[in-house]
Amino acid sequence: MVFPVRWAARPTPYGHDTLAYGCSRPRAEPPPGEEADQRVVELIPSQMAALRVFVGLADQLWVPPADGLAEQVRTASCDHGIKRWRLHLTQMQMDSVAYGLWLHRMTGSAAEVNRFAREYGVVHSPARDSGEGPRAVRGGAGVGGRG
Numbered sequence: 001m002v003f004p005v006r007w008a009a010r011p012t013p014y015g016h017d018t019l020a021y022g023c024s025r026p027r028a029e030p031p032p033g034e035e036a037d038q039r040v041v042e043l044i045p046s047q048m049a050a051l052r053v054f055v056g057l058a059d060q061l062w063v064p065p066a067d068g069l070a071e072q073v074r075t076a077s078c079d080h081g082i083k084r085w086r087l088h089l090t091q092m093q094m095d096s097v098a099y100g101l102w103l104h105r106m107t108g109s110a111a112e113v114n115r116f117a118r119e120y121g122v123v124h125s126p127a128r129d130s131g132e133g134p135r136a137v138r139g140g141a142g143v144g145g146r147g
Helices: 013-024 045-056 069-075 091-106 111-120
Strands: 038-043 077-079 084-090 122-124 136-138
Touching (some): 045 111, 069 091, 111 122
8 A cells, every 4th residue: 555645844954964963873772692791770860960970080080980881871862751861781880880979979969879779789889899999789778978
């Protein structure tokens, strides 16, 4: 069955550019075959903002973000309906997120780290760190502080 075309649109140059940009932008989907070791993490805007600061400081930190975390942050997609940023993270990247949120907590607000601990059960604990990098405690409850 063939349907007649009822109307057509001619995008402006801005419309063409928007379509090209939107179609070429990488998505935060895990590469094929890596789904088993990755977990979908949904962050609220304040958590994502703290995470962007953390990955932005990578070259200044003694303990930099985990491999691939900066790319996940850069390509994260936002579900505007629920106002959450969706990332696909490995356990090592989740531990690194916990560390970044712990740094954010140390400079002001504990709300982001507490929410991450509550939702994903991962908390950075410097008391358990051997000095080799972020170690996270699984199944941890929230941590104290303001927020």
